[in-house]
Amino acid sequence: MSKITKADEDLRKMLSEKRMKSDDDRRVGSEVFDKKTLETLYKLANQGYLQILYGAISTGKEANVFKGVDDDGNFVAVKIYRVTTSDFKKMQDYIQGDPRFKVKTSNKRQVIYTWVNKEFRNLKRACEFGVRVPRPIVAKNNILVMEFIGDAEGNPAPLLKNADVHDAKKVADKLIEYVKILYNKAKLVHGDLSGFNILIKDDEPVIIDISQGVVVDHPIAEELLNRDIGNLSKDFKKLGIHISEDEIKSKIIDF
Ligand SMILES: Nc1ncnc2c1ncn2[C@@H]1O[C@H](COP(=O)(O)OP(=O)(O)O)[C@@H](O)[C@H]1O
Ligand SMILES: [Mg+2]
CATH class of the missing domain: 3.30.200.20 (Phosphorylase Kinase; domain 1)
Known part of the structure; x- marks a missing residue:
């Protein structure tokens, strides 16, 4: 055929x-x-x-x-x-x-x-x-x-906001590390990061939906980064991880 x-x-x-x-x-x-x-x-x-x-x-x-x-x-x-x-x-x-x-x-x-x-x-x-x-x-x-982010049977991975996260601290640390790498090495800001655009596969976060991501010297990059950090801080709180926006920001930005 x-x-x-x-x-x-x-x-x-x-x-x-x-x-x-x-x-x-x-x-x-x-x-x-x-x-x-x-x-x-x-x-x-x-x-x-x-x-x-x-x-x-x-x-x-x-x-x-x-x-x-x-x-x-x-x-x-x-x-x-x-x-x-x-x-x-x-x-x-x-x-x-x-x-x-x-x-x-x-x-x-x-x-x-x-x-x-x-x-x-x-x-x-x-x-x-x-x-x-x-x-x-x-x-x-x-x-x-x-x-495709999902299991071998073809079931898509759940969103962070719906997922059963076993090790919340690990997931939060991973996400902060990813945003840090994105910002400092890939020179990108996601711009729509939240529990709606993070999948959980094998208890690890997978970041999706990065179409609106901008380069770090884009005029709105800083504003988007702050918004992403604010969303993360709220999502972490729901997982029982209390970390302020300032704290997250200081971890992400190398001064
Ligand atoms: N690579 C992927 N593997 C599995 N599911 C995905 C994948 N990409 C997106 N999805 C599912 O589709 C939904 C919408 O995708 P997304 O890229 O966030 O588009 P939208 O612009 O509609 O928010 C996600 O919330 C997720 O459930
Ligand atoms: Mg989305």
Whole structure:
């Protein structure tokens, strides 16, 4: 069977009643998979990045995350940005001021594609410095394929805010260490760090959703860092770990 046929079949499968069972899923399906997105999915399938696309793990404001399987049979996470509902103005503000990207365009689709590329690059940079994030696999147009964070059966890892954390001190220390590495070595600020964007796998934190991450000399980097630290301090408190924002900040910033 040729790859094209296989991809065709799989895509048809994933859009069929079988894969999109509930009304909710169907609505999300047709909303996410506009013609261009479908074409991108076909390309990724033909290149071996995707063999099967299962239902959504999450349906967010701007993107939906699906569980997929690549040609080698590994689970992958597939984040698909919606071109219609993305906050394109915010994206532009964050992209401007980041020397890695030059987008003068006001074309919504192009801005979203750059945003996805930014998430890919931020994940890659975090990985390179040893921060535990999903390993990015490929970014194409409005689709990001990355390592699936979950168990061998394909159950996604829980969010920190819902997880049963056994060693809270270890998790908090790890997170502070990661933010420190991100800031001092990778020269990045996450910008939306909280229990909503941290997964717990094997009692260890995995930081996700780093698309809005900015370089440390971006005009809003300091403000975002302070917000991240504030969120962490609150999340730690819920875990029974009391550490003030100032204390966290002094651990992160090397004076
Ligand atoms: N690599 C991944 N592996 C497993 N689950 C993931 C992965 N990335 C995201 N998710 C799940 O999808 C949800 C939404 O992903 P996220 O990147 O935070 O997008 P959003 O912009 O919608 O917040 C997460 O809360 C998490 O449950
Ligand atoms: Mg998120």
